[in-house]
Amino acid sequence: MPDAPTLPAARPPHSRLPSLRGQLSLVLGGLVLAVLTSVGGYLGSLATHELYTAQAAAVRATAQAAAELLASQLRDREREIELLSLSPHLMEGPLDSRQARDALDRRKALHDEFAWLGVVAADGTVLQASGGLLVGRSVAQREWFIAGRERVYVGDMHEAKLLAKLLPVLPDGEPTRFIDFSAPIRDAEGRLRGVVGTHAHWRWVTTLLDSVTRRQQPGSGIDALIVDRRGRVLYPEAMKLAQARGDAVLPRLSNGRFEGELDFDGKTYLTSEAPLQARTSAELGWRIVARQPLELAMRPVRDLRRELVLLGALAAGVLTLAALLLARRISRPVEQLADIAERVRAERRMPEFPQDPGAHELARLSQAMQSMARSLLATEQELQQANAGLEAQVQQRTLELQAANAALEHLATRDPLTGLHNRRSLDARLADALALDRRYGHGGRVHGLLLIDADHFKNVNDQHGHAAGDAVLRQLAALLQASVRTTDVAARFGGEEFAVLLPELSGPQEAVMVAEKIRSAVQDAVFPAAGRLTVSIGVSLASPQDADVRPLLERADEALYEAKRGGRNAVRLKSLGG
Numbered sequence: 001m002p003d004a005p006t007l008p009a010a011r012p013p014h015s016r017l018p019s020l021r022g023q024l025s026l027v028l029g030g031l032v033l034a035v036l037t038s039v040g041g042y043l044g045s046l047a048t049h050e051l052y053t054a055q056a057a058a059v060r061a062t063a064q065a066a067a068e069l070l071a072s073q074l075r076d077r078e079r080e081i082e083l084l085s086l087s088p089h090l091m092e093g094p095l096d097s098r099q100a101r102d103a104l105d106r107r108k109a110l111h112d113e114f115a116w117l118g119v120v121a122a123d124g125t126v127l128q129a130s131g132g133l134l135v136g137r138s139v140a141q142r143e144w145f146i147a148g149r150e151r152v153y154v155g156d157m158h159e160a161k162l163l164a165k166l167l168p169v170l171p172d173g174e175p176t177r178f179i180d181f182s183a184p185i186r187d188a189e190g191r192l193r194g195v196v197g198t199h200a201h202w203r204w205v206t207t208l209l210d211s212v213t214r215r216q217q218p219g220s221g222i223d224a225l226i227v228d229r230r231g232r233v234l235y236p237e238a239m240k241l242a243q244a245r246g247d248a249v250l251p252r253l254s255n256g257r258f259e260g261e262l263d264f265d266g267k268t269y270l271t272s273e274a275p276l277q278a279r280t281s282a283e284l285g286w287r288i289v290a291r292q293p294l295e296l297a298m299r300p301v302r303d304l305r306r307e308l309v310l311l312g313a314l315a316a317g318v319l320t321l322a323a324l325l326l327a328r329r330i331s332r333p334v335e336q337l338a339d340i341a342e343r344v345r346a347e348r349r350m351p352e353f354p355q356d357p358g359a360h361e362l363a364r365l366s367q368a369m370q371s372m373a374r375s376l377l378a379t380e381q382e383l384q385q386a387n388a389g390l391e392a393q394v395q396q397r398t399l400e401l402q403a404a405n406a407a408l409e410h411l412a413t414r415d416p417l418t419g420l421h422n423r424r425s426l427d428a429r430l431a432d433a434l435a436l437d438r439r440y441g442h443g444g445r446v447h448g449l450l451l452i453d454a455d456h457f458k459n460v461n462d463q464h465g466h467a468a469g470d471a472v473l474r475q476l477a478a479l480l481q482a483s484v485r486t487t488d489v490a491a492r493f494g495g496e497e498f499a500v501l502l503p504e505l506s507g508p509q510e511a512v513m514v515a516e517k518i519r520s521a522v523q524d525a526v527f528p529a530a531g532r533l534t535v536s537i538g539v540s541l542a543s544p545q546d547a548d549v550r551p552l553l554e555r556a557d558e559a560l561y562e563a564k565r566g567g568r569n570a571v572r573l574k575s576l577g578g
């Protein structure tokens, strides 16, 4: 079976080309990272901005809440003193009466923040006071008294003077400080009778302030300052002292306001200020400055960023894994189809194609490959069948050619009438035999030649016709062929004359014996077309002295002539030199 026609071999995979799976993983992974980075970055900056704004708003809200609380508390105390100045005991009765003293003590008992509460005569002499402190002393030079003669008064913070030694010392050694409230006492006609005044503890103000900052989230680090209109720090105490020593405790303000990120003594704070608008008779001009260390303000931002990075890393890990799985899912059916195509080439049979390659396009590719493989295999089968048919045809033609060649060979070497070798063929055989003798010798064996001629054959023709003569010649040939061995060459020498080449004879007797056998067979035979017939035979043997075949033929012819001349129906041998 000849080789089947081969399908073109698949190109070997090019190792320098990256795999589809690798490229997909790279693209999908890159997309995941790009999306995560940009979304994460955007969310991060958005959240940072929002958190920063929220922190700034918290600081601003603290400043405003503290300012509003202090303003309302100061206003309340101012109203309290004003109402006291309008009480009937003070407007009508004697200012140094027992009732006036009781009214002061009741107010003092109601308000812890009042360190001292007193009624002063129009000349500045203290007439009545809570706890009896400073009674009889003159406060004519004090600002609260001077201002209080004219209107309701709220004074700035100041250190205690006369009362400093009379009041108990504060636990942490802080100097006793007050803010003063005072109001004029007038009779029904509006004439000045005196002044009522109070010293409220400064610590009351700072405690109120601290109560606001304490409301902030624990650990937020937000605190608040009170700065007066001249830029002096009133609170906290440590800053106030440092400023008094000459330290620059406040930042340099670019727009005159405590707003934004400011440096306080080398540390950056998120800052906001709110004016204290007490709407009292005298505006104090204080500013409440709330501040938060930037580091603490940004802590939620840092925490959020850390969480975003962790979340992003986690999402990147999960999505990258998903991208790898997706890439595998996409490339796997393609690899399977490539394997199947390779199997079609190697095994030359229809393999199992995947039923569900996972995507519409892949299903189309699978179907296209299936029909292509089916068509290729069918074409290959047709080619094989056509090839086999062609081979059979070639075989048939070869046989016919061989037969034709054999027929040609037969025509070229055989006599058409008798089927024996013709003269040309005999000459060739004689020449071959002579050449073999010359080249190899035959160990004493020689070739012999018989020339056989029908006796009086003319009579056959004449008496029975030419066709009968032909029939006799054919029968003679058959007798001749039957009388010799297959290795002997029987030929029609010409006309009614025949020849037999006898190879490798042991000697002349053997040739004569064969000739006798022939002569005898012809003599005994009956020729239906002509009755009886005889032949004369001349015998000769090849000799090493023969230059070619002619001497051998001549000797055989001479022997035949002698047989004829001797009376026919005879065998004669013509030996060399004889």
Ligand SMILES: Nc1nc2c(ncn2[C@@H]2O[C@H](COP(=O)(O)OP(=O)(O)OP(=O)(O)O)[C@@H](O)[C@H]2O)c(=O)[nH]1
Binding pocket: 453, 454, 455, 456, 457, 458, 459, 461, 465, 466, 467, 468, 469, 470, 473, 494, 495, 496, 564, 568
């Ligand atoms: N029918 C037939 N006759 C042939 C053929 N070839 C030769 N002959 C005849 O054979 C005869 C030969 O005659 P001759 O040569 O005179 O010799 P012969 O009559 O055989 O007498 P001898 O040879 O002397 O005995 C001729 O009449 C030829 O016509 C042939 O192919 N067919």
